[in-house]
Amino acid sequence: MTEMIEGRNAVLEAFRSGKCVDKLFILDGCQDGPVRTIAREARKHDTIVKFVPKERLDSMSETGAHQGVIAQVAAYDYSTVEDILKKAEDKGEPPFIILLDNIEDPHNLGAIIRTANLAGAHGVIIPKHRAVGLTATVAKTSAGALNYTPVAKVANLRQTIDELKEKGIWFVCADMDGEVMYRQNLTGPIGLVIGNEGNGVSRLVKEKCDFTTAIPMKGDIDSLNASVAAGVLAFEIVRQRLSK
Template sequence: MKTFEEDNLRLEGRNAVLEALKSERDIDKILIQQGNVEGSIKKIIAEAKNRGIVVQTVAKSKLDELSETKKHQGVIAFASAHKYAEVDDILKKAEEKGEKPFIIILDGITDPHNLGAIVRTANISGAHGVIIPKRRSAGLSAVVAKASAGAIEYVPIAKVTNIARTIEDLKEKGIWIACADMDGEPMYQTDLKGAIALVIGNEGEGVSRIVKEKCDFTVKIPMYGQITSLNASVAAGILMYEVVRQKYFV
């Protein structure tokens, strides 16, 4: 499987990264060489901090390994393959369609194939948008775009600093938050109608404790075989279509 660094468009060198920041291009992450915080690098760090972009300090050998030009000048940025939306854009989309908000919140989906598949199902199931965190998450890479089968062109995807705080904001707007968790109530016995946001957790660890505590209730997919877990994108798809079933067929 390709890594985040291999999937995303690389911008190398101080001028290239500075200009990308000035143009307000969507950037997922910036790598800075250890001990190299002088001159224009300071400007890059300051601008990235102002825009809430993740900055990581790494060894020069790491940048050398990733660099395609071999002239990285101590900095490499990774630009997204598509422009991110705001949470308000997702809510506006629901309002324009005259529908109650239906939102997918992803708490740390790191596999770009899973993210792409979830975005694809979100579009097909009529979800109004997807929310991902700035850290511990796959970004909108070329692999995500391909796995989504073009759905990233139609599904607003917002990237937020704090998932738990975003959930609180959504709850204040009258949206119920359902957390996918094996300790929850069976989805067939849970009311998922109305304004709803589904929270899907990390492929290995599930939904984090802090995020889970912010949710209104938990919901699980009944399982009857020897395997007790599902791929994150499959689980997300099943839950999305339970929302569809309750919305249109009950």
């Protein structure tokens, strides 16, 4: 399960063979013909392109022969938002989707996908920017859940929320200042939005949510790991669905 592809021919072939390249790293200032061709392919496939110094590429390289380009390839194929909705429809259940804002730790993403599967969520949605993709580490941490739980990657989380609202899904955002989760109705077609533990859900995404919910906490620190928070809230949704 390859995470990185190095060298000009190998990277170009990765694009042309249809591999899902999450990010392309190019040596800063490198503008020769072959590199321009690779960058053009990246734009065609809507891949994020980052120009980085030689030291960064050298530190990422496993072969020592990157030739100024390294592609980070998804270990698993992405699904679509439509795939997630179809999964709910096929099961005859109201959609339950987990949306992640700025989750950059692959262990957190893998653990959340595992939780999503066990809680019966129909899929996970991640943004294209400022987020980790489906790397081999994510796949391993998910403990096999990636084989069963669709993960969609979208260009704009806010726009996706708007589109899903039109389909009757409402959105609850995890936030320390929200109403305690036990006092809220978390049944029906729902999107649970989780942010990273440092900054939480970004303001613009939070504004798109219908309301915020909080996990009651008794300790001396004020935040849970993102994957733990996702687990606690996901299983409160499960509890409320079962009690209904």
